Amino acid sequence: MTTLAAFCARTGIEEEAARQALNAHAAQDDAPWYMQAVLGIGAWVTAIAALLFAGAVMMLVFEIDEPNLAVAIVGAIVFGASLWLLHHRPEGAFMAHAAVAFATAGTLLAAAGIGVTQESVWAAAAATLPLAGAAIWQQRSVLLQFLITSVALILAILAVWDHWHDVLSDLPAIFAPFGVALLLYPPRRDVRPTAFALLIVPQLLGALALDLETGWTLWHGWPAKMLFLAMFAFLFAFNWRRVTDSQGRLLTLAGAAAVAAIALLLPTGTAAALVLLALAYTLGSRSLAAIGALAEVYFIWRFYADLQDTLLTKSIILMAAGAALLICYGLLIGTLRERRLS
Amino acid sequence: MSPAGLELGPRELQLLRSAGLVSARGYAAAVDAVRDEAFWVRWGLRALMALGAGQFLAGVVFFFAYNWHDLSDLAKFAIVETALVIAAGGALLVGLDRAFGQVLLIVASVLTGVLLAVIGQVYQTGADAFELFVAWAALILPWAIISRSAVHWLLWLVVAEAALALYGGQVLMVVSAVSLGEIWVLVGATIVLALVVRELAVHGGLAWGSAHWTRLVLLFAAMAVLFIPAAGNAVDIDEFGSEPLCLAAFLLMMVGGAGIYWRLRPDFAALVMVIGFADTFFICVGYRLIDEAVGFGFSGVAPALTSFGAMIAWAIAGTGSAALAMRRLRAGLQGIPA
Numbered sequence: 001m002t003t004l005a006a007f008c009a010r011t012g013i014e015e016e017a018a019r020q021a022l023n024a025h026a027a028q029d030d031a032p033w034y035m036q037a038v039l040g041i042g043a044w045v046t047a048i049a050a051l052l053f054a055g056a057v058m059m060l061v062f063e064i065d066e067p068n069l070a071v072a073i074v075g076a077i078v079f080g081a082s083l084w085l086l087h088h089r090p091e092g093a094f095m096a097h098a099a100v101a102f103a104t105a106g107t108l109l110a111a112a113g114i115g116v117t118q119e120s121v122w123a124a125a126a127a128t129l130p131l132a133g134a135a136i137w138q139q140r141s142v143l144l145q146f147l148i149t150s151v152a153l154i155l156a157i158l159a160v161w162d163h164w165h166d167v168l169s170d171l172p173a174i175f176a177p178f179g180v181a182l183l184l185y186p187p188r189r190d191v192r193p194t195a196f197a198l199l200i201v202p203q204l205l206g207a208l209a210l211d212l213e214t215g216w217t218l219w220h221g222w223p224a225k226m227l228f229l230a231m232f233a234f235l236f237a238f239n240w241r242r243v244t245d246s247q248g249r250l251l252t253l254a255g256a257a258a259v260a261a262i263a264l265l266l267p268t269g270t271a272a273a274l275v276l277l278a279l280a281y282t283l284g285s286r287s288l289a290a291i292g293a294l295a296e297v298y299f300i301w302r303f304y305a306d307l308q309d310t311l312l313t314k315s316i317i318l319m320a321a322g323a324a325l326l327i328c329y330g331l332l333i334g335t336l337r338e339r340r341l342s
Numbered sequence: 343m344s345p346a347g348l349e350l351g352p353r354e355l356q357l358l359r360s361a362g363l364v365s366a367r368g369y370a371a372a373v374d375a376v377r378d379e380a381f382w383v384r385w386g387l388r389a390l391m392a393l394g395a396g397q398f399l400a401g402v403v404f405f406f407a408y409n410w411h412d413l414s415d416l417a418k419f420a421i422v423e424t425a426l427v428i429a430a431g432g433a434l435l436v437g438l439d440r441a442f443g444q445v446l447l448i449v450a451s452v453l454t455g456v457l458l459a460v461i462g463q464v465y466q467t468g469a470d471a472f473e474l475f476v477a478w479a480a481l482i483l484p485w486a487i488i489s490r491s492a493v494h495w496l497l498w499l500v501v502a503e504a505a506l507a508l509y510g511g512q513v514l515m516v517v518s519a520v521s522l523g524e525i526w527v528l529v530g531a532t533i534v535l536a537l538v539v540r541e542l543a544v545h546g547g548l549a550w551g552s553a554h555w556t557r558l559v560l561l562f563a564a565m566a567v568l569f570i571p572a573a574g575n576a577v578d579i580d581e582f583g584s585e586p587l588c589l590a591a592f593l594l595m596m597v598g599g600a601g602i603y604w605r606l607r608p609d610f611a612a613l614v615m616v617i618g619f620a621d622t623f624f625i626c627v628g629y630r631l632i633d634e635a636v637g638f639g640f641s642g643v644a645p646a647l648t649s650f651g652a653m654i655a656w657a658i659a660g661t662g663s664a665a666l667a668m669r670r671l672r673a674g675l676q677g678i679p680a
Contacts, residue, residue: 021361042661284377315404322398
């Protein structure tokens with residue numbers, strides 16, 4: 001890893017100002033992730049019990065049988081109170097997780113209250129937008145931002161599918177470029193959780209929905225594939241400046257061409273996973289690398305059940321694609337070895 | 343974080359961006375300054391190899407799946423055995439002191455199980471599944487011993503535990519010799535034994551098994567396997583049986599684990615794991631107590647509000663105490679390497 005002094009020397013940023021900016025956030029709770037996970041489980045159990053308690057009050061005391069405007073207002077109040085809690089009592093993982101759980105529940109209540117009253121998924125999705133905005137505006141919890149923007153995204157996609165009475169299988173591809181742009185050119189507010197939601201949640205929802213029904217694909221998925229290929233090409237161009245010698249550039253081009261060919265030959269999800277892997281490389285993000293690798297394995301496994309081609313055709317495609325990549329790998333390794341020897 | 347030698351990662355970069363010290367256009371250059379170029383070049387090459395090998399092998403699997411029913415029995419054996427010989431031979435050629443050699447030997451161990459499954463399919467031996475796992479564990483044990491690889495041992499342990507669990511389910515339970523709860527305890531106890539062996543071996547100077555994750559994986563597996571029947575009995579799931587034994591085994595593991603990783607081998611991550619399971623078990627016990635005393639449900643205002651209200655208080659008490667314990671232990675164990 002790079003030290004602050006080396007970073008400042010390389011980028012020309014004033015070291016004292018950078019240290020002050022980093023120290024301003026040093027007081028926040030830095031409990032390790034496994035400790036946060038234990039406290040998170042307890043907090044979420046508490047929140048579920050609290051929601052059942054609130055449900056009992058609404059059903060048995062106020063005799064509300066199905067979500068209505070009052071439920072939506074209660075949801076918005078719960079969301080607001082949770083944000084207040086996060087801002088005024090930020091210390092302690094238990095409190096933070098409980099606030100996140102309540103804020104998420106508040107969002108769902110608000111969406112259900114508006115959606116059921118209006119009998120429209122669009123209305124439910126629209127109701128979550130201001131809450132998603134607030135979740136992005138608050139900068140205390142990345143988990144909250146991820147969850148609320150995910151809820152908004154899921155409802156928006158469900159609204160589109162509901163409108164067309166069909167699962168549009170390639171719809172998730174539309175969201176990915178926004179995620180890529182937010183990660184490569186981030187605004188001053190931390191929107192990384194929103195970017196992750198844009199990149200991952202629509203793909204996940206699409207995969208889950210297609211497990212349940214066939215869905216409808218626009219022009220055999222070519223527009224979505226081309227969109228992912230365009231993103232891959234952009235990321236490739238972004239990284240091009242890192243390769244300096246002509247031989248290395250030639251081989252990198254060959255590797256990129258092989259990867260692009262795979263993105264074209266295999267199902268759309270594989271192309272999405274390749275974009276995640278390329279983004280992980282560009283930003284040096286281990287979490288994106290892990291998600292991309294898992295997505296790649298999942299989509300190749302799903303390819304087995306794809307009914308468009310026979311197993312024989314699919315096996316030939318996979319073997320050819322794999323062989324092309326291995327040849328590129330061998331050439332790259334050979335070049336690196338030559339360079340090391342010379 | 344305050345010293346000048348502070349190391350920067352993505353989070354710190356975002357903080358500098360939020361402070362306006364890094365512009366949106368300059369973000370890429372800032373990433374370049376922070377990103378470990380050598381690591382990511384290595385990662386890129388390995389990802390390319392993994393993608394290529396994975397897709398090629400998936401293609402091979404698809405090809406045989408397409409033809410499997412039409413293949414003769416001899417061909418089926420030839421395919422699996424050839425792959426097995428290549429993997430084992432490759433491991434010997436490459437050498438077990440290299441990671442690739444160890445991976446090849448692990449592949450050979452997995453293929454041994456595949457070969458046994460094909461034998462069962464072709465000859466319809468009528469053997470129980472536990473026999474396959476026993477044979478598998480016995481056959482790959484020598485490879486595990488010579489491998490000097492924690493991953494290989496973990497694979498062996500999974501196969502052996504599966505054999506034990508299946509033997510319990512397919513033989514002992516059928517003759518009513520043991521209950522389901524006792525089988526879980528037996529499996530949990532053998533994982534605890536593996537953990538004890540690991541701790542003693544590492545204490546005795548075993549280097550290749552000393553990685554921290556090996557302790558955490560074994561501890562988590564042992565605690566989870568002992569937690570399931572204890573919690574199942576706590577929330578009144580009848581099928582486990584042997585309530586006192588399951589409860590005693592879990593409590594013993596909890597107390598023993600806490601004592602060892604607090605005093606003998608101080609390890610905060612391991613302690614957090616023990617505390618996490620204890621907290622979850624405490625919540626399960628609370629659920630049972632409240633359910634029996636008041637009952638959960640929406641049938642009446644008073645019982646519904648009392649039961650859910652009591653559950654909230656119980657969960658807060660449990661997790662709050664866990665938080666307090668972890669905070670104190672963390673302060674006490676700060677700076678002690680695991």
